[in-house]
Amino acid sequence: MTSRAACDIEALADDAWLLRFGDRIDPELNAAVHAMAARLRALDPPWLRDVVPAFASLAVFFDAAEDPARVHAALLELVEDGGASALPLRPRDGVIEIPVLYGGEHGPDLEASAAELGLSPRELVVRHSAGDYTVAMIGFAPGFPYLSGLDPALALPRLATPRARVAAGSVAIGGAQTGIYPRESPGGWRLLGRTPWPLFDPRREPPTRLQPGDRVRFRAIDAEEFARLASRQDAAS
Incomplete structure (x- = not known):
């Protein structure tokens, strides 16, 4: 019907x-x-x-x-009755800023992805972290946010052969979207960096840190800040 x-x-x-x-x-x-x-x-x-x-x-x-x-x-x-249009989408107040350590062991695809796009690794980081993203949906794995708003010029095909293990917190591009792996899992998206923030915790309510409709921005951080933020998360768990 x-x-x-x-x-x-x-x-x-x-x-x-x-x-x-x-x-x-x-x-x-x-x-x-x-x-x-x-x-x-x-x-x-x-x-x-x-x-x-x-x-x-x-x-x-x-x-x-x-x-x-x-x-x-x-x-x-x-x-x-126009149910969807009767209530315009009102994103949650504010923008959720997600710290990301780009490149190196946490972003093994950054350099190759930048070269494929005709950019330097730094240019790719700047353009990726300058985006205004919205959590379009949660799927694939518990807490995995599919983020819309990726600059179309940064779209990248998925890897021909997916990795057997992708670290929790990995920030990646897959096609015309960007996303974050909430837990260690297989995956074929291009890994640009990693956040120390846990995105899924079954002990928390709600268990997913990001919700559909949330607005998100990425903030590039260095290794020292990554370690500091990660240690705080470990202490809180």
Whole structure:
């Protein structure tokens, strides 16, 4: 079943509907996704259990005891009433600054990536850290933020052969996006640097440090500051 307005509504599971705003990575579509998520959270209908934003879609999970047709009708009414546009996306106050030690052992792909782009490593660092980013979605692994806003001139293809191990906190470029590996895992994105900040901790509420819709900037740091910040995180854990 589909809506006649801003998005299509598709069955995702017995207890979930998918609101599909499009099929491409686009800042306006992503803003509409987050606006609809915010609208649903603000309304907080009794049947709502969770909303999970993606780049161009929103999964809406509801109480399994609820009639799916009734939930569909409520979502359809919200969409047709301009539910997403009725509540413009309001990013969280302020910008989250993430410290990054670029290059060296923490950014093994920095020099090769810069050469491929026709830049010096320093120029790549300056341009990457000058970007204004938005957490478009969390995915791939718990706490992994897909960040939109990468300068199109810095887009890089993923590695032909992914690494078996990527260190937690690695800041990377994959295609037209940048992101941060929250935990050690395999990965094929180009590694530019690393942050000492932990992005995922199951003991914390919420466990993910960054949330969809957050605004982010990177700040280049040196090895001394990296070590100091890392030691603080170790002491706090």
